Amino acid sequence: MSKAGRTRTGLQAALRLETPPGGPITPRTLAQMDGGGTTRQHWRILFVTGMGFFTDAYDLFIIGIVASLITSEWHARGYQISLLTSLALLTSAFGAVVFGKIADRFGRSKVYGYEMLLLAAGAIASAFAPGIWWLIGIRGLLGFGIGGDYPVSATIMSEHACRKNRGRMVALVFSMQAAGLIVGPLIAIVALATGLSHDYAWRIMLALGAVPALAVFRLRRRLSETPRFQLAQQEEPANGQSGRSGPAAPPGQVAGLRGVLADRRLLRWLIGASLAWLLFDFVYYGNTISSRSVVKLALPHASLIGSTALTLAIFAVAALPGYVLAALTIDRIGRRLMQTLGFAVMAAAFAGLWLIPGATHRLAPFLVLYGVSYFFAEFGPNTTTFVYPAEIFPIRVRATCHGIAAAAGKIGAFVGTYALTSLLPAAGLARTSGLVAAVAVLGLLVTVTMLPEPKGVSLEDLNDARLRPA
Numbered sequence: 001m002s003k004a005g006r007t008r009t010g011l012q013a014a015l016r017l018e019t020p021p022g023g024p025i026t027p028r029t030l031a032q033m034d035g036g037g038t039t040r041q042h043w044r045i046l047f048v049t050g051m052g053f054f055t056d057a058y059d060l061f062i063i064g065i066v067a068s069l070i071t072s073e074w075h076a077r078g079y080q081i082s083l084l085t086s087l088a089l090l091t092s093a094f095g096a097v098v099f100g101k102i103a104d105r106f107g108r109s110k111v112y113g114y115e116m117l118l119l120a121a122g123a124i125a126s127a128f129a130p131g132i133w134w135l136i137g138i139r140g141l142l143g144f145g146i147g148g149d150y151p152v153s154a155t156i157m158s159e160h161a162c163r164k165n166r167g168r169m170v171a172l173v174f175s176m177q178a179a180g181l182i183v184g185p186l187i188a189i190v191a192l193a194t195g196l197s198h199d200y201a202w203r204i205m206l207a208l209g210a211v212p213a214l215a216v217f218r219l220r221r222r223l224s225e226t227p228r229f230q231l232a233q234q235e236e237p238a239n240g241q242s243g244r245s246g247p248a249a250p251p252g253q254v255a256g257l258r259g260v261l262a263d264r265r266l267l268r269w270l271i272g273a274s275l276a277w278l279l280f281d282f283v284y285y286g287n288t289i290s291s292r293s294v295v296k297l298a299l300p301h302a303s304l305i306g307s308t309a310l311t312l313a314i315f316a317v318a319a320l321p322g323y324v325l326a327a328l329t330i331d332r333i334g335r336r337l338m339q340t341l342g343f344a345v346m347a348a349a350f351a352g353l354w355l356i357p358g359a360t361h362r363l364a365p366f367l368v369l370y371g372v373s374y375f376f377a378e379f380g381p382n383t384t385t386f387v388y389p390a391e392i393f394p395i396r397v398r399a400t401c402h403g404i405a406a407a408a409g410k411i412g413a414f415v416g417t418y419a420l421t422s423l424l425p426a427a428g429l430a431r432t433s434g435l436v437a438a439v440a441v442l443g444l445l446v447t448v449t450m451l452p453e454p455k456g457v458s459l460e461d462l463n464d465a466r467l468r469p470a
Helices: 003-014 027-035 040-073 078-106 114-127 132-160 163-175 177-193 198-207 210-221 227-238 257-262 264-289 291-298 304-333 335-355 363-378 381-390 395-450 459-466
Strands: none
Touching (some): 027 459, 040 078, 040 114, 040 132, 040 163, 040 177, 040 198, 040 210, 078 114, 078 132, 078 395, 114 132, 114 198, 132 163, 132 395, 163 177, 163 304, 177 198, 177 304, 227 395, 257 264, 257 395, 264 335, 264 363, 264 395, 304 335, 304 363, 304 381, 335 381, 335 395, 363 381, 381 395
């Protein structure tokens, strides 16, 4: 076999879902991976990591429709519905931090897959909830699993991907949300159209969230450790710290979260990535989970099936193309410009709903402005806030820092969802849109002042540049 053939075989072995054969990973191995192209094994890893986000999106966004069904059935109060639709977002913040820390300490493959068991358990238990407080509590368990998916999936894909296509591959993992956004309303429409009682309909909707979670669990448990983390583990004994679980840092490099907090540049990037994600999720989750209520305010006479179908149409026509275009262009446009543009157009769209007379009550202007906000959410910060922390932090704290940024996002999502579900009935859609526009402007300012541009640079070169004195 030629030298080139042996290299390809070795790289493919390193990317297999099964544990690869023995033999050390070297910096040259990583350089060859980085300089190569996207292989069939990359696409297999993309499927395994991305299916979690299909499940996450389905579980998070179906609850808005479920809340509409149980409000009258259980005579739920407004604050209970707000908690039901938002608590999973708060607990997902804890899940992101915990799973991210474990993945950096013991390895990505050690923990991967167990978050899917939490999702499946939460989905099944939700279907049998006997009352509103039981359902709220179970949603909290499910949220913990959702949060755990963020840092580990992003880190695994980033550390496997080649340099020139890294942004696209990580973005495609996240873009599997689009399928969950579309499948959720479809299932709701089918369940409602069949004439099932509302009690059976919402229970079936929630239980179906367990199916993709259980289907992907075994595949995730077979996923091998990333070559980059393997190399970091191999370097550990040479640094005189073989007694520790997890990789140690060579002299002069960042060795844990304390090192990040002591480095002005890394700290600025961590704050920037976290703030941008928090501000975006305040806008995005509040509007997406409340989307049926938003549509109902614009079209007060629409039936439940009709408003759900219109929500589905907005997702399919506006959100899905945004995800696809973001993945196709992120490695050319860059993360910083895409995120800045997304925040700017979102701010303009929501300002239009606030300031243009009749925009929230006439179908055509409402659909245009609301649809534009969704397109530039996906072709913008919904994608880039996920990609950024998977690239800009050193390997020894990459999943931890991604987990912190994701946790900040989920706190923003919790506050946004709770606030908007409470504000919409009282303040109306126009005034609420004004608040959302202001938050989007803050996200734009954070992006241009606090975040770098990592496109086209290898993860190893990013680390070296980052570790020079600021």
